[in-house]
Amino acid sequence: MSKAQQKDWSGKKVFTTGEAAQVCKVSQQTIIRCFDSGRLNGFRVPGSRFRRIPREELMRFMLANEIPLVVLESLLKRILVVDDDPEIASLMHDVFGDDGRFEVRVVHTGYDAGIETERFRPHLIVLDYMLPDINGDIVCQRVRENEGLKGTRVLCVSGVIEASEVEGLMDSGADGFMKKPFDLCELIERVEVLLDMKQRSAG
Numbered sequence: 637m638s639k640a641q642q643k644d645w646s647g648k649k650v651f652t653t654g655e656a657a658q659v660c661k662v663s664q665q666t667i668i669r670c671f672d673s674g675r676l677n678g679f680r681v682p683g684s685r686f687r688r689i690p691r692e693e694l695m696r697f698m699l700a701n702e703i704p705l706v707v708l709e710s711l712l713k714r715i716l717v718v719d720d721d722p723e724i725a726s727l728m729h730d731v732f733g734d735d736g737r738f739e740v741r742v743v744h745t746g747y748d749a750g751i752e753t754e755r756f757r758p759h760l761i762v763l764d765y766m767l768p769d770i771n772g773d774i775v776c777q778r779v780r781e782n783e784g785l786k787g788t789r790v791l792c793v794s795g796v797i798e799a800s801e802v803e804g805l806m807d808s809g810a811d812g813f814m815k816k817p818f819d820l821c822e823l824i825e826r827v828e829v830l831l832d833m834k835q836r837s838a839g
Contacts, residue, residue, distance in 0.1 A: 645708050651689045659707050660698060670697070692755050699784055705757075712739040713831050716758035718749040718775070719793075720768050724816075728762060731820050737833070746770035750778060758788055759831055762823075765794035765805065773801075773808040780809035789830040793818070 645659060653671065657664040670676040671687050676697045678689035689697075691708070698705055715738050719725040725742045732738040743752050746767045753761065761779065765772035772792050779785050792805050795816035802813050811830055814823065827833075 649691050651691065651694055653687050653689070656689050656694055659694065660701075660703050695757065713737060713760065713833070714739045714756060714758040715741075715827070716749065716752055716756055716761045717742045718744070718746070718761060718767065718772075719764040720744045720766075721764070724764075727820075728823075731824070732827075735824065744768075746772075746775050749775055753779065753782075753785065753788070757785070760789045760791060760827060762827075763790055763792050763810075765792050765797050765801070772810070773805050776805060776808040776810050791826060791830060 643658075645655075648655070651659070653667045654664050656676075657667045660667065667676065667689075668687065671678060671689070676689060677693045678687055680687055695705060695708065697703075698708075715732050717725050717728045717732070717740060719728070719742075722744070725744065729740050729742050732740040741752060741756050741758075743749050744767075746769045749761070749763070749767075761775075763772045763775055767775070772794070776790050776792070779788055779790060789811045790809060791812045791814065792802075792810045793814045793816055797805075797815070805813060812826060814826060
């Protein structure tokens with residue numbers, strides 16, 4: 637097993653060119669050339685020649701060059717909550733965050749969902765159907781059209797939706813639907829099923 641695989645990179649936010657080389661399994665000079673040519677973006681440390689590469693940019697570079705992200709992956713499942721109701725969004729953030737198996741981020745519009753999905757690469761999106769700017773089915777369609785998000789699951793939630801609209805959501809690429817208000821334990825169970833996680837032991 638390589639040093640890059642042995643080291644836990646999951647929590648690192650900014651990489652040196654040497655670290656990026658280890659993760660990508662290429663030479664440091666290759667990373668430096670890509671940086672200097674603009675293929676790999678980052679910044680220089682003020683007053684020095686040292687280059688630094690933000691995590692999101694390194695992930696973008698790896699995806700663009702078909703380099704597996706497994707070395708960077710955390711053991712935590714990433715969940716993006718998209719809901720314009722601050723109380724519900726905060727509640728779901730706390731429920732998933734307190735569980736200990738998830739890394740959670742929250743946004744409140746479809747537009748922000750698109751940006752954060754690209755940046756965060758969630759394993760699962762918990763998506764409110766009625767957003768202030770666009771409906772959930774449009775968000776689903778955009779996720780499904782993105783080749784880099786083929787593994788992302790989408791669980792839609794709504795308190796005001798007709799049966800025909802639920803069918804439309806599923807046709808747009810949603811993997812499941814829950815009607816608000818829902819039991820939080822049931823929400824966790826649905827997430828576990830969608831992410832193919834082992835059930836927690838009782839007690």
